Amino acid sequence: QVQLVQSGAEVKKPGASVKVSCKASGYTFTNYAMHWVRQAPGQRLEWLGWINADNGDTRYSQNFQDRVTITRDTFASTAYMELTSLRSEDTAVYYCARDRGDITSAGTAWFDTWGQGTLVTVSS
């Protein structure tokens, strides 16, 4: 079955960087785009960006444009999200989510499969 398995929880100091992985299985990785979404404690969902798993094109939220980088390794069927210059407000659960829409289209919010989430804690 389609599954996304994320890397484990991280604790980082302010100013550091974090890289979260998302390993896909049960489908052809390059046929779909992958998004990253985060949720701070008790807060709403917030979109960070996405990657076309086929050609590697990326698009980022304006709120994170200068701090986030999304990459993928097609051989490992794995997507990565790196966030730099961490601050306490970045403490959140980070999710990867598969985009069920047409990979050639501009983008959708059609997330049919989600990873289990990775808690990133930023604390001095």
Place this chain on the structure above:
Amino acid sequence: QSVLTQPPSASGTPGQRVTISCSGSSSNIGNNYVYWYQQLPGTAPKLLIYRNNQRPSGVPDRFSGSKSGTSASLAISGLRSEDEADYYCAAWDDSLRGVVFGGGTKLTVL
């Protein structure tokens, strides 16, 4: 502040019908599909409705979605205790060139 506006809370008794609204603009809901997600406490969101009113396999037909202009709604009929969760609407935004979410609605089954 969220681009899509949802009421922060909703409630109903078992068996009732509850509706959750989601208000946006021409750059998101008005020109793109709306999606709804259910998030149970401590778990990842789950797709509930896609392309305005389509249900993925396994989602009960008690859940239905609709869209009109720049607003959308999620209706839950025959309310059950297990429906107690947070519900989020989402859409692509052409101006922001990204996904926007509503602020979420916490549904309480009384």
